[in-house]
Amino acid sequence: MGRQVKHVAVDLDDVTVDFVGGMDICHQKEFGVPIPMGDGGTWGPDMVVFMSKGSEEIRAAGFKGTWDWLRQREWLWATFPAIDGAIGGISTLRARGLYVEAVTSKPDWAAHNVWKWLGKWRVPFHRVTIINAKGGQRKVDFTDADLIIDDKLATCIEFVEAGRNAIWFDRYDVPDAKAPNGVWIASDWREVMQCVNHITGRYA
Secondary structure, eight states: OOSOOSEEEEOOBTTTBOHHHHHHHHHHHHHSSOOOOOGGGOSSHHHHHHHHHOOHHHHHTTOSSHHHHHHTTGGGGGGOOBOTTHHHHHHHHHHTTOEEEEEEEEOTTTTHHHHHHHHHHTOOOSEEEEEETTTTOOGGGTOOOSEEEESOHHHHHHHHHTTOEEEEEOTTOOTTOOOOTTEEEESSHHHHHHHHHHHTTTTO
8 A cells, every 4th residue: 555645646648538549530530440459449469569550551641650640640639539537537536635637658749739638628637747758757757646547557566666556547458457466457437436535545
C-alpha cells in the first residue's frame, strides 16, 4: 500500500482520450477500412505493428508509417472521443477534494492538441503536465502525485516502486494480465472509481 492519496495523476491516451477508437475512426474515414487491430480491438501484435509501420493503405498513400501519417494530420487527435466514464470520473475525484492532474507523454509536434481536446471536453483538471515522448522522460519524475491511473504497466510499476499508488487501466483485458503487488487493475472507469475508493479508505 502506497502513501495517503490527496493528489491523483491521470493519463490521457487510452485512459481519458479514446486513442485507439479515434485512430480507427480517422483511418476508416480516410481509407474506407478500419485499422488492423486484430481480434477484440486490443493493443495486441497487430496494433503494435500498425503503430510502428502503418497499414497497407497508409504506406500506399506515400507515408513511411503511422506516425508519419499522423504528424501530417496532427489536429486529428483533438477530435478523438473521450473514454466512457472518464469525464464524470475525473469530475467526481475533484468533487471529493482530491487534486487531479493530467500527465501525458506527447511528441513536441502534438503537444498543443492537448489544450484543444481539453478545451472541447472541459475536463476539470487542476493541472496539466506534458512530458516528452521521445526524451525518455518518466511520469514518476515529473509529478508528485500519490496515485496514477495509467494504461502503461511499466509506469504503474515505477510509481509503486517509488512508494506511491497505481491503478493499471487495462481497458482491453489483456489475456492473463497480472499486475505485480501494489498495482491495482481496472478495465473501465467504474472499476477505477472502486479502486480509488478502496485505496483512499472510503470503503474501509
